[in-house]
Amino acid sequence: MDRPGWLAAESAAMVRVEELAAPPxxxxxxxxxxLALLDAYDRALAERLRHPAQDLxxxxxxxxxxxxxYLLLTLFSAGVPTTAALLAGTALALTADPALAERIRQDPGFAGPLTDELLRWDPPGRVVTRVTDADTGLGGRPVPAGRVVHALIGAAHRDPQRFAAPHVFDPDRPAQRLLAFGGGLHYCLGSHLARAQALAFARAFARELPGARAAAPPVRHAGPSMADIARLTIHSPLT
Known part of the structure; x- marks a missing residue:
């Protein structure tokens, strides 16, 4: 638990299983x-039992x-890679169009609609998979119980019936319901934390790295479920 690099690497490896048709x-x-992460969490919990502190x-x-x-596995091991993907997408947007960073410097509140548009435009997860527990319907078609359903969040966020000019990145578009954090019983418990981190990151990036530019195109994972940024090289006049 005291090795952030190890935690990040193991968490990233675990969530890659969510990719469609992941190889053996x-x-x-x-x-x-x-298994390694659960063992680490078990040791951390046992330590807290032996030496309790005033913490959660x-x-x-x-x-x-x-x-x-399992709560720790969800919060850290599932939440960290997806939040990292959102932060990387934020850095890409601010370096691809420095005018966005300038707007944040002038109005920190602009980080909110920018984050919402990033969640629509480039969600950390583009596909979620569910199994129906009863006969139901989806999009006017019957779906029997026990059927595996792949919901294409990335496609839904480009639906022209829900979003005007869906293929245009527009942080000034009116606020609308998004699916990046799921919905219903599956709504992400860490959504407020992830969004708060994204807002803080955007404001700090704009403030501390004025004039930053992407030095090379981003390197992304293959996707399609998780086509997040694996590497982004940034040049800043201050470095």
Whole structure:
């Protein structure tokens, strides 16, 4: 738990299993990462049981250690890579169009609609997979129980019936419901934290790196489910 680089690497390896048609090597690596992460969380919870502190982890360890290990797996190991993808997309937008960074410097509140448009334009996850637990319908078509359904969030966010000029990046568009954080029972518990981190990052980036430019096109993961940025090289006049 005290090795941020290890935690980030194992978390990234685990979430890659969500990619459509992930090869067996990715599945095996994800399984190993999940086991290693759960072991680390178990050790952290056991330490809190032995030496409780005035923090949330100590409370979880005392009340429900079995549930806490999976909650930690969700918060850190699933939430960190997706939040990192959102922050990388923010950095790309601010370096591709420096006028956006200038607007944030002049009006920090502009970071809000910019983040919302980034979640529409380039969501951290473009596909989510669900299994129907009962006969239902989707888009006017029947879907039997037990059927695997791949919901294309990236495509839904470019639906011309919901978004005017959907293929145009426009942070000034009216606020609309997005699917980047899911919905219903599956709505992301960490959505408010992720958005708060994105707002703070955008404001700090605009303030601390004026004039920053992308030095090369971003390198992305292959996708299609998670075509997030693997590397983005930035040039700043201040460095």
């Amino acid at each position: 090597s990715v599945v095996r690596r994800a399984d190993a990462a999940a 982890l100590s409370r979880w360890a005392a009340e429900d250690p079995a549930g806490a290990r």
